Amino acid sequence: MRNLVTGVKSPPSGRSGGLQKEKLSVKAMGFVKILLRTLFLLGMGYVMLYPILFALSGAFKARVDVYDPTVIWLPKHYSMEAMNLAMKSLKFWDALKQTLIILIPSVCLQMISTLMAGYAFARFKFRERGILFAGLIFTIIVPVQNLIVPLYANFQSFDMFGLGYLYSLFSGSSLPNLLNTPFPFYLMAAFGMGIRSGLYIFIMRQFFRNMPPELEEAALIDGCGSVRTFIRVMLPNVKPAIVTVLVFSVVWYWNDYYQAAMFLMDNQTLSVNLTTLNGMLDITAGNIGSLTSQDVMLLRDGVLECGCLLVMLPLLIMYILLQRQFTESIERTGIVG
Amino acid sequence: MSRKKSGVGRGMTFAARRAIAGRLFLLPWIIGFVYFFLIPFIQGIVYTLNKLSFTANGVALDFVGFANYKKLISDLDFLKVLANALIEMFPRVIIIVFFSLFVALILRGEYRGRTLARAVFFLPVIISSGVVITVLQENVMGTNLSGKESAYLFQAASFETLLSGIGLSDQMLAAFTDIINRLFDLSWKSGVQILLLLAAVNNIPRSHYEAAVIEGATEWEKFWKITFPTVSPTLLVTVIYTVIDSFTDYSNSVMRMIEEKLGLGYYEYSSTMAFVYFLCVLVIIGVVGGLISRKVFYQSE
Numbered sequence: 238m239r240n241l242v243t244g245v246k247s248p249p250s251g252r253s254g255g256l257q258k259e260k261l262s263v264k265a266m267g268f269v270k271i272l273l274r275t276l277f278l279l280g281m282g283y284v285m286l287y288p289i290l291f292a293l294s295g296a297f298k299a300r301v302d303v304y305d306p307t308v309i310w311l312p313k314h315y316s317m318e319a320m321n322l323a324m325k326s327l328k329f330w331d332a333l334k335q336t337l338i339i340l341i342p343s344v345c346l347q348m349i350s351t352l353m354a355g356y357a358f359a360r361f362k363f364r365e366r367g368i369l370f371a372g373l374i375f376t377i378i379v380p381v382q383n384l385i386v387p388l389y390a391n392f393q394s395f396d397m398f399g400l401g402y403l404y405s406l407f408s409g410s411s412l413p414n415l416l417n418t419p420f421p422f423y424l425m426a427a428f429g430m431g432i433r434s435g436l437y438i439f440i441m442r443q444f445f446r447n448m449p450p451e452l453e454e455a456a457l458i459d460g461c462g463s464v465r466t467f468i469r470v471m472l473p474n475v476k477p478a479i480v481t482v483l484v485f486s487v488v489w490y491w492n493d494y495y496q497a498a499m500f501l502m503d504n505q506t507l508s509v510n511l512t513t514l515n516g517m518l519d520i521t522a523g524n525i526g527s528l529t530s531q532d533v534m535l536l537r538d539g540v541l542e543c544g545c546l547l548v549m550l551p552l553l554i555m556y557i558l559l560q561r562q563f564t565e566s567i568e569r570t571g572i573v574g
Numbered sequence: 575m576s577r578k579k580s581g582v583g584r585g586m587t588f589a590a591r592r593a594i595a596g597r598l599f600l601l602p603w604i605i606g607f608v609y610f611f612l613i614p615f616i617q618g619i620v621y622t623l624n625k626l627s628f629t630a631n632g633v634a635l636d637f638v639g640f641a642n643y644k645k646l647i648s649d650l651d652f653l654k655v656l657a658n659a660l661i662e663m664f665p666r667v668i669i670i671v672f673f674s675l676f677v678a679l680i681l682r683g684e685y686r687g688r689t690l691a692r693a694v695f696f697l698p699v700i701i702s703s704g705v706v707i708t709v710l711q712e713n714v715m716g717t718n719l720s721g722k723e724s725a726y727l728f729q730a731a732s733f734e735t736l737l738s739g740i741g742l743s744d745q746m747l748a749a750f751t752d753i754i755n756r757l758f759d760l761s762w763k764s765g766v767q768i769l770l771l772l773a774a775v776n777n778i779p780r781s782h783y784e785a786a787v788i789e790g791a792t793e794w795e796k797f798w799k800i801t802f803p804t805v806s807p808t809l810l811v812t813v814i815y816t817v818i819d820s821f822t823d824y825s826n827s828v829m830r831m832i833e834e835k836l837g838l839g840y841y842e843y844s845s846t847m848a849f850v851y852f853l854c855v856l857v858i859i860g861v862v863g864g865l866i867s868r869k870v871f872y873q874s875e
Contacts, residue, residue: 274680278687281677282694284761288710354603361596362589369600369607376611378859380822382832382848386626386841387617388610390633397609428606438603463595484700494705495833508705545706556700560693 289549292542296320300535319539326517327510327544333551336506339419339497340490346426347434347486348479354429355441356467360453377435385499392421392500417502422490432489432496437482444478445471480562484555491552507548514544622846642846652831652847659821659828660854667816670760674767674812679801681768682775698765763819767812774808775801803871810866814859821855 290310299314323329358370394412395401401412415421425431429438448471456466472479494508501509510517518540522528528536556563586594622643625636646652681692782800791799822829828851835844 271685274685277680278691281761282691284757285694285697288762292710350602350606353599357596357599357603361592361599363593363596366596369604372607372612376607378818378856379611379615379852380818380829380848382822382829383618383845383852384611384614386621386836386845387614390617390628391614393628393633425606425610427602428610429603430606430610463592463599467599488700492705511705511709514709541709545710548706552700556693556697560696561689563696 289546292545292549295539295542296546298539300532303535303538319536320543322518322521322536323514323540323543323547326514326521326540327507327547328505329507329547332505332507332510335501335504336491336508339422339506340487342419343422343426343431343490344483344486346423347429347431347437348483350427350429350431351434351437351441351482352472352475352479353467354438356445356471358438358442359445360471373435373438376430377439381432381495385495388421389416389499392416397424416500417504421500422496431486432493433485437486440482441475441478444475448474480559484559484563487555488552511544511548514541618845619849621842622849624842626841628841638842642842643850645843646846646850652828655827655831656851656854659826660858663817663820663858666760666820667813669757670764670767670816670820671809671812673757673760674764674771675805675809677764677768678771678775679797681772695768696765698762699769700765763823766819767816770808770812770815771805774805778804806866806870807872810863810870813866814863817855817859817862821851 294310294312296319297315297317298308298312298319299316300318302308302312302314305313354373358366358373392415395415396412405412415424422431426434452470452474453466456470461469492508493506494512497506498509498512515537518533518537522533620635623637623639625638625641627634627636677695681688681695778801782804783796786796786800820826828847832844832847832851835847
C-alpha cells in the first residue's frame, strides 16, 4: 500500500534522463507528503489527547496554584485534596460496584443475543426475514428516549406476556416491580434490545455474511446440527467481530447515563454520578464542614476533572490492554452498508 | 443433532429445516423486539394523547386528545431549540463526514507509528460517548468561574494573537475562533465514523489504483474516480449514523429539554416532544438517505 500513500510510482517513460528527473520529483513529493501527514497527525493527536491532558493537569493542582498565572500545564504544588473530594462525591466504590453489577452480565447476555440474531439474519432464509430486518433497522433509528416512559411503566409492574402475572399468583403479591434492580438491563440485553444492540446485530450480520458458505456446508454435510455448526465452526471464525462488539458494548454500558438514571434510584452508576457531581460536591463539602465556600470554588474545577479522570480511567486501561486486537479487528470487520 | 434425534426435523426438506432453525436462532430477538420495542413504541404514541399518572397499580391514562400537541405548538422555547438543533445538524453532519473521510484516508496504509496514530484516533470511541466530554467542556472548560476561560480557548487564543498580528478584523477573528473550537468539538464526535470509513477504504482493491496509475491518473482523479465511488455506500451509512448519533447525544439541547421535562414529571409532554423530534429526524434521514442513495455506487450491480 505504501506507494498509494507516500507517492505514486512513476509510469514507465522512454528516455532514461526524464525517468531520473521524474524519480527525483516523485521522491520529493513523497517526502512532502510524509511531512504533511506527520504534522497533521501530531496536530490532531494533540486535539484528541487535549481533554485528557487538560484534566490530568488540573486534577492534582493544589489550591494555591489555581489563580497563579504562571501555572499553565504543570502545577507547582501537588495535592490529592480534589481527588479525595471527587471520590467522596462520586461515591466511587459503591458506584463502581453498581456499574459492574449491571455491566458484566448485561455485556455477556448482549453478546450471546446479538451473535445469535446476527447469525440468523445472515445465514438462514425464511419468509419473514425481510420484514424483521426492516424492524431491526427501525430499532437502530428510534432513540431510547422515545421508549423510556412506557418501559419505565412496564418495568414498574412487570408482566411479560403474563409471566409477571404467573409470578404474582404464586407469591401472592401484586405484579413484581423491577425498578431499582439490575433486571431491566439483564432482560433487555438477553432479548437483543440492550444498549445499541441493533447496531451490533448489524455488524455481526455483515460479518457472518462475508464468511464463505463452504465452511457451513461442509459442517452440515458432516452431520453437524445448526447449533453445533454455529458454536464450533462459525464462532471461532468471527473473533474479530466479537472483539469489536465486546469493546463497544463495554464502552456503551459503562457510559450509559440515561437508562441507569431512569431504572435505578438510590444506588447509581458512575456515569450518572458524574452528571450530578457538580451539585454533589456542595453536599459533600457541607458534610465535611471544614471547607469554606471560597475553598470549594477554588477546588471545583479540579474535582470535576478528577471525576472525569476516575470515570475514564477503567476504560482507558481496558483500551490500552485490548488496543491492538481492537484496531486490527475493526479493520477486518469491514462494516459496510 | 439433538433435534434430528428427537424427530422434529424428520420428513421435512432441508430448506424447511433450516428455516425453522433460523427462526429459533432469532426467537429471543423477536420476543425482545415485540416486548421491549414494538409495544413500548406504540404505548409511547398512545401516551402523547393522554394525561399520565403513576399509581401503585401501574399507569393511569386519561384521554385528552391532541392537547399535548397543541401545547407543543405554542411552546416557543421548545420550537426554538428544535429549529436550532435541526439547522445545526446539517453543517455538523457534513463536517463530521468529510473530516472522517479525510482522516481515514490519512490513516490507511503502512507507515511508521501507524499503530500509535490509530490508537489515538480511536480514543474518542472509547471515552466520549457523551457524559465525560460534556462535563469537561461545559463545567470545566466552558465556565470562567475561576479564570479558566483562557484554557477553553487555549488553542484558539494563541491563534487569535497570531491572526490579529496579521491584521484581521474582529469579525473574521470570531469566525476563525468559532471554526477552530468547532473542529475540536467535532473531531471528538467522529470516532466511529473514522472507524467505518477506514474499514471501507481498506477494502478498496489495490488493483483499481494500479490500473489508474498505468492510465496516468493523478491523485485528484484517483480520489474522485475510485476512492469516493467505492466508499459511497459506507458514506451513506456514516451520514445516517452521524444524524442519529447527533440527535441522541448527551450534549443535544432538545434531548436535554426532553429529559428535563421528564424529570419534572411531565411524562406525556416529554413523550410528545420525543415523538415529534423523532418524526423530524426521521424525515431528515428519509430525505438525506433518499438523495444520497441515488448517487451511491454499488460495485456488484
